[in-house]
Amino acid sequence: MTSTKSQFWVVVLMLLMSCVETGFLHAATMSDTIGSSAISAGSSSRQTARDVTGTWSGTFLSRQPNFSPFTITVVINADPSGSLVGSSSVSSDCLKNGDLQVTVNGSTIVLAGGDDEASHITFRGTIDKTGTLLNLNYVLNGGASAKCESDDGAGTMGKR
Numbered sequence: 001m002t003s004t005k006s007q008f009w010v011v012v013l014m015l016l017m018s019c020v021e022t023g024f025l026h027a028a029t030m031s032d033t034i035g036s037s038a039i040s041a042g043s044s045s046r047q048t049a050r051d052v053t054g055t056w057s058g059t060f061l062s063r064q065p066n067f068s069p070f071t072i073t074v075v076i077n078a079d080p081s082g083s084l085v086g087s088s089s090v091s092s093d094c095l096k097n098g099d100l101q102v103t104v105n106g107s108t109i110v111l112a113g114g115d116d117e118a119s120h121i122t123f124r125g126t127i128d129k130t131g132t133l134l135n136l137n138y139v140l141n142g143g144a145s146a147k148c149e150s151d152d153g154a155g156t157m158g159k160r
Contacts, residue, residue: 050104050127052076052084052134060138060155067151068093074111074157076102086111094140094148095119109134118143132159 057073070092079085084102098115100123107127114120120143125136133156140151 050107050109050131052102052104052109052127052131053078055160056086056134056157057160058134058136058155058157060136060153062151062153064151064153067148067153069155070095072157074100086113088113090115094142094151095121109136111136115143119148133157 053076055073055075057071059069059071061069070090072091073089074086076084076086084104086100086102087097088100089097096115096117096119098113098119100111100113100121103110104127107129109123109125109127111123112121119140121138121140123134123136123138125134127134135154135156137154138152140148142148142150
């Protein structure tokens with residue numbers, strides 16, 4: 001009886017954890033991030049002030065063996081409403097230059113956006129203690145005209 005009861009609570013706990021994780025991932029989708037005030041740099045009272053404005057650049061390696069590494073430079077500024085936005089310059093077969101919405105919560109950072117060819121990318125990771133290096137994983141969903149349907153990998157961006 002105790003074993004069945006314990007199993008029940010483990011299943012309930014796992015269900016709750018999956019709901020929280022699903023909500024977290026859903027919050028980073030393009031439809032929720034672009035144009036939403038929820039992504040404002042000042043929207044969370046728990047956030048610590050991390051100045052990520054400026055120019056960041058780095059190289060990212062795909063986990064897919066047939067995809068080439070790509071380089072990206074992102075210039076992050078606050079828009080008139082106070083939200084952080086980035087303008088990206090990309091050297092990639094899978095993604096073109098585009099705009100990114102940027103959220104910061106403590107040492108966690110998310111950059112999400114896309115290009116004019118309907119390719120979308122989300123970078124998620126951390127800001128190092130010096131505030132000059134972003135350690136990021138990415139997920140790319142290519143548009144119909146892109147050479148890459150989907151890709152994922154990791155890399156770093158350093159502040160210039």
